[in-house]
Amino acid sequence: MTNNIYRDSLPTGIRSRMIDNGNGLNMHVLEAGEADKPAVLLLHGFPELAYSWRKVIPKLASAGYHVIAPDQRGYGLTTGWDGDYDGDLGKFRFLNLVRDTLGLLAAMDIDHVEGVVGHDFGSFAAANCALIRPDVFQSVALMSAPYAGPPPLKSDAPIVNIDAGLASLERPRKHYHRYYSTRDANTNMWRCRQGVHDFMRAYYHYKSADWAGNTPYQLGSWSADELAKLPTYYVMELDQGMAETAAAEMPTPDEIAACTWLPDEELRVYADTFGRTGFQGGLNWYRGRFVEAFTREQQVFAGCSIDVPACFISGKSDWGVYQNPGALEAMQNSACTDFHSCHLIDGAGHWVQQEQPDEVARLLLAFLAET
DSSP: OOOHHHHHTSOTTOEEEEEEOSSSOEEEEEEESOTTSOEEEEEOOTTOOGGGGTTTHHHHHHTTOEEEEEOOTTSTTOBSOOOOTTSOGGGGSHHHHHHHHHHHHHHTTOOOBSEEEEETHHHHHHHHHHHHOTTTBOOEEEESSOOOOSOOSOOOSOOOOHHHHHHTSSSOEEEHHHHHTSTHHHHHHHTOTTHHHHHHHHHHHHTSTTSTTOOOOOOSOSSHHHHTTSOTTTEEETTOOHHHHHHTTOOOHHHHHTOTTSOHHHHHHHHHHHHHHOSHHHHHHHHGGGOHHHHHHHGGGTTOOBOSOEEEEEETTOGGGTSSTTHHHHIIIIIBTTEEEEEEETTOOSOHHHHSHHHHHHHHHHHHHHO
C-alpha cells in the first residue's frame, strides 16, 4: 500500500503494490497495463522515485505494454535497505542493483522485458542490466546520462586528480559526485534551512529547461578548467553544500506558478517522501564510484559491450549529456554495438520524462516498435 499522498497523486490507470524481490527488499512498484502484455521496465535516478514516470506510464500502457516502475534500492516506499552512512555500502554496488531488478522480475513471473529504460543514475543501472543479462533485457533506452562502457582493466590515459585541480582554481570548486559521497551531504539536504520542499523546488528548477542558464555544449576534456564551465549543481563552490547551491537559484513565485510540469501538489510527493527517508539511500549509489573493490568487480566486464538495441534520449537543455566529456560519443561508437538513435528534446532539461512526457513516450514507443 502507498501512503496517501503518493496514492492520491497517481494518474488514473496506474496501480501500486509492494513486491518481495528476493534480495532483501520489499519493493514499491507502480504499474499499468495487462500482465500478459510485453513488459517494459522504467528505472528512475536521483533524487527521483517511480513517481517520476507517472506521465509516461499510462502512454506506454495504452500502446499495449505492461509497464513497471519500482522505487529502487534506497528510495521511496521500498524497504529493506540500510540508510546508515556506516551501513553495508556493498548492497549498493551495481551488480547487486542488477540483482534487485532480476529478483523483482522473477517475483512477478516475468522472464524478460522488451525494454529497460533508465534515467539519470537509472541510466547506468539500465545499462548494466542490458550489458550483463541481454537475454532478460532485450533493448535499452538510456536517458540523460550517456553510458561509456564498463571500466577497463588497464588504461594508458593519464590519471587526473580532478578534486585537487578543482580546489586549486582561482574560484575554488568541487565535483558533486565527490560531495555526494561525503558524510555531511545527506544532513545538508535533508535538514536544510529552507526545508526539503523548497530545496527540491530549487534543485528541480535549476536543472530544468526553466533555468535560462542551461545552454549546454561539449567540453574539451576531463580537466578542472573545462569542468568548471558546468553549472554549480555539477561543479559546486568549494565552500557550499547542495542545499546552499540550490537556494541561490530558488525560482520566483511567478516561475513556480508557471511550472506546469511540476506543480506544487506533485512536488509535495517528492518532498514528503524524501522528508521521511532522507537522501542517504540515493547518495550511496554515488559513494560506490569511489570504492576500488566495486570498480574491480565491474572490470570483470571490461571489453564487453551492450549488444541489444539501444537509444539515448535527453533534454536539449540538459548538461548531463556532456558532463563526462567523451561519454556521448563512446556510447554511440563502442559501448553499444546496436545503437539506433540519439534524441535531444526541445523544451526539456534534466527531468526530460517529466518536462516533455509526450515526446519521451513517442520516442520510446517508436524505438520499441523498431526493435
